[in-house]
Amino acid sequence: MTAPVKVVPFPSPAEEERDGLPQWLLTTDHKRIGILTIGTALFLFFLNGALALTMRAQLAQPNLHILSPQAYLQFMTQHGTGMIALTITPLAIGLGVYLVPLQVGAPRMAAPRAALLGYWLYVFGSLALIWGFVTPTGGSQDGWWGYTPLSSGAYSQGEGMSLWTAGTFLAAVGMLLMSATMLWTALRMRAPHVTLPRMPVFTWTEIVTCLMVLSGFPSLLLGLGIVAASRVDPARFTTNGWNIAYQNLFWFYGHPVVYVMFFPFVGCVAESLATFTGRRFFGYKGTVLSLLVFAAGSMSVWGHHLFASGQNVNDYFSLTSIFLTIPAGVEYFGFLGTLWGGRFRYTTSMLFALAFIPQFLIGGLTGILVANPAIDYHVNNSYFILGHFHYTLFAGSVFGFFAGFYLWFPKATGIMLNERLGKLHFLLLTIGANTAFIPMFFLGYDGMPRWMATYPAGAGFTTLSLISSIGAGIIGLGMCVFALNLYESARAKVPAGPNPWLAHTLEWSTSSPPPRFNFNLTYPVIRVHSYAPLLNLRERALAAQQERREA
Amino acid sequence: MERWLSGTSVVLIWGALNTILAAVLAGFTAAGRVGGAGPAGALAFAIYAASATLVFLIALAVWAGRRRLRGLKQPPRPATAVMLALAVAMAWIALAVGPWAAYMAAAPLLVALVLEVYPRTSP
Known part of the structure; x- marks a missing residue:
């Protein structure tokens, strides 16, 4: 057994945080900030998901009018912005805020008050967006991108659009602050022996995510400044140059944010696959390098959202978009290499990770299709695009998130989730996601446009739309099972122990839940020799046991 | 490497x-x-x-920024962060409800400032 190398002083009782609500809401403990962020985002996931179910109910049959066309557009805008800016991005960042300091052996996070400030800006931003949605004049109807001049005071009157602008700005600043503190923690506050090549894949995915947030999000803030100014003075930004400028600024954030919303979940899947096959992640160095290249490449592809504008270097953006298949392929090679010859344990986390691989591949491959301008012209603004990004963000990212959630829930809470309910949750989500999103490709190819509040009976969309709506309903049912699982597990309180899954990374060497400063005299930081330190220890113990037996 | x-x-x-x-x-x-x-x-x-x-x-x-970790104490006055967030949020919400919200933002900003300048002494 390797001796611990650095003992963190055991905090005095005064330093242990209490459990009251004010202590939680004013916490500077990264673990609590992470849990608060994930909890808030999950609540908003249910809220924004309910909006999607209402829209799918309207589209189940032709000529239905559950929502007026205006209300439909408001629901769609709120669903899009809510899922991207308030749900999946915070889930990705929140998971990192919780895990990164633990995985690098840091006792706390860098600048924890800045992270707390980020969390509260995110909360106030979410409240502003929800407030805008329920104002008498209604919420924003301009989509999650808020294109000018439609978003200016001349064309979108009322408070809804203004509150959308304010809410999106606040939430983006919040995520920027959280990412900056997380990046600093990973790069500057690691335990002495946790060198960069010994960090887990998940931490690497969070590092590249933070880099993308710090590079891409300021562009959104600038763009929202333009929207805010055009709401105060609609006559200021009237030329088409400003509209194209806004589109460029928005998509310079809008495309990297898609990668912000899946890289951390690629990390979740990598850790889950390694844990439940009992192997080290295959091709670690190649994967880390590909993550850096992939993330840098993702900053260069925003223009493919402007293919149809005619104001864009289409061939450059097409080339860079297709180039991304190379680093993506390296990552997939890592996934498959890890699975090869592994001893599988089919836990809920592992099932979500396994489903992520083909489903995310569908999202990626259809992305290559629309990276080709000729195909993009045909399917632009159609349900094909909806199918593509729902496969990427739901069948990919959300599945990756649940792989991580089921893996680390015992670590964060000290109790186990119910595996039987978890598997039912997985089954419903898998059936629901594929039933809901596959028809979208065919609908889009047949010409069904996005933003369509309803459709006539003879349009030829009825059967596939109904199938898609049934799939959405199954997803809703699956999420109810997830909520039931949380309730049941909190009631049953099955204790988890420090490492219930025999996982490999550093956070599993401390208690569940970890102490205030992550490690203490009972659970010190062990010496880290690789990105799978606990697997090293187990292998050494096994080798010693065999030697003794042979002797 | x-x-x-x-x-x-x-x-x-x-x-x-x-x-x-x-x-x-x-x-x-x-x-x-x-x-x-x-x-x-x-x-x-x-x-x-x-x-x-x-x-x-x-x-x-x-x-x-190669500074060393300075102790393990909890950072003081976390309420400052919440007050600052509230001030920024109110300033932005002025876009929807009018400039009075931006003026009101001065209150949480002042509280944040007071919290920082006059730290509460803890036992």
Whole structure:
């Protein structure tokens, strides 16, 4: 057994945080900030998901009018912005805020008050967006991108659009602050022996995510400044140059944010696959390098959202978009290499990770299709695009998130989730996601446009739309099972122990839940020799046991 | 690999990759490819170049900020962060409800300032 190398002083009782609500809401403990962020985002996931179910109910049959066309557009805008800016991005960042300091052996996070400030800006931003949605004049109807001049005071009157602008700005600043503190923690506050090549894949995915947030999000803030100014003075930004400028600024954030919303979940899947096959992640160095290249490449592809504008270097953006298949392929090679010859344990986390691989591949491959301008012209603004990004963000990212959630829930809470309910949750989500999103490709190819509040009976969309709506309903049912699982597990309180899954990374060497400063005299930081330190220890113990037996 | 791979070098590598891609975009724009000529192409390059420059500034900050961890005490006055967030939120909400919200933002800002200047003494 390797001796611990650095003992963190055991905090005095005064330093242990209490459990009251004010202590939680004013916490500077990264673990609590992470849990608060994930909890808030999950609540908003249910809220924004309910909006999607209402829209799918309207589209189940032709000529239905559950929502007026205006209300439909408001629901769609709120669903899009809510899922991207308030749900999946915070889930990705929140998971990192919780895990990164633990995985690098840091006792706390860098600048924890800045992270707390980020969390509260995110909360106030979410409240502003929800407030805008329920104002008498209604919420924003301009989509999650808020294109000018439609978003200016001349064309979108009322408070809804203004509150959308304010809410999106606040939430983006919040995520920027959280990412900056997380990046600093990973790069500057690691335990002495946790060198960069010994960090887990998940931490690497969070590092590249933070880099993308710090590079891409300021562009959104600038763009929202333009929207805010055009709401105060609609006559200021009237030329088409400003509209194209806004589109460029928005998509310079809008495309990297898609990668912000899946890289951390690629990390979740990598850790889950390694844990439940009992192997080290295959091709670690190649994967880390590909993550850096992939993330840098993702900053260069925003223009493919402007293919149809005619104001864009289409061939450059097409080339860079297709180039991304190379680093993506390296990552997939890592996934498959890890699975090869592994001893599988089919836990809920592992099932979500396994489903992520083909489903995310569908999202990626259809992305290559629309990276080709000729195909993009045909399917632009159609349900094909909806199918593509729902496969990427739901069948990919959300599945990756649940792989991580089921893996680390015992670590964060000290109790186990119910595996039987978890598997039912997985089954419903898998059936629901594929039933809901596959028809979208065919609908889009047949010409069904996005933003369509309803459709006539003879349009030829009825059967596939109904199938898609049934799939959405199954997803809703699956999420109810997830909520039931949380309730049941909190009631049953099955204790988890420090490492219930025999996982490999550093956070599993401390208690569940970890102490205030992550490690203490009972659970010190062990010496880290690789990105799978606990697997090293187990292998050494096994080798010693065999030697003794042979002797 | 371990010897030269530091926090700064990771950010620098990332900045270099972005610089290469921005330079290629400049080539396409300068070549007058369809849609790339004129202000739209120049703007796209300017945005990307500004972002790549920002990455190098981050690398500089990471290199300069080599300070050691100073103890394990909990940071004092976390309420300051909440008050500051409230002030920023109110200032932005003024866009929807009128300038009075921005004036009201002065109150939480003042509380945050007082909390910082006159720290509460804890036993």
